[in-house]
């Protein structure tokens with residue numbers, strides 16, 4: 081197979097930061113990885129501002145992120161989109177799912193879910209959310225609707241099982257009903273859930289390849305489930321290794337990751353490159369990026385379609 085035969089023609093990739101603060105070392109790795117993959121395979125690279133959870137966003141952080149990307153030579157091929165402006169698109173998708181009875185209204189408070197789940201013997205863990213016990217699956221029994229949930233049991237009442245292949249992690253599988261349960265698409269506070277916005281936007285933007293950090297790989301089966309229910313294609317996924325802070329936890333603003341120093345983007349890119357297995361001696365930004373594309377292609381071949 082020749083390079084020119086690689087399925088790059090229809091390639092659309094994206095970087096989708098939440099504007100909760102400026103880019104830091106960890107988020108630059110995600111940006112760089114998705115950019116390199118798109119460039120390595122002749123694709124388009126898009127930026128999407130994931131500000132669907134507006135209360136968590138920091139005003140102006142979106143602009144800062146776009147400036148930081150540009151300073152590092154990572155320039156999107158199209159105008160960025162903001163999820164907070166795409167309400168109607170998510171509402172449309174929800175209507176489709178409602179009409180097909182794939183979603184239902186849930187009246188449970190967090191406390192009620194917690195009590196019901198604990199009475200089933202589930203234990204609260206720090207990172208995992210409780211599996212929704214299905215209380216409202218067959219109706220609200222007169223209570224007021226709070227959130228909308230999608231079913232993870234199929235029409236025959238069997239658990240939905242999702243299998244997919246990640247370019248780095250290989251064959252993956254999850255029993256969605258047992259691992260997650262019927263999950264929220266529209267929240268009690270009126271905001272759209274991350275899963276809903278991502279699936280709708282990836283499809284509408286024609287995203288064919290998703291390259292993102294491994295911390296998000298646990299979301300993939302939920303997103304594939306929604307794609308299937310909405311009749312949307314499933315992108316090719318590559319989840320890159322996590323960048324860990326000194327305390328061994330994912331690098332984030334909360335555990336002391338400092339914002340990028342724009343006066344030395346090359347140094348920041350070098351550091352980001354190390355966690356992706358990329359090391360070049362180039363002494364200017366453009367040469368570094370060009371050489372990194374070559375190394376990326378050698379390291380992360382696209383699966384043959």
Ligand SMILES: [Zn+2]
Nearest residue numbers: 186187188216
């Ligand atoms: Zn409920």
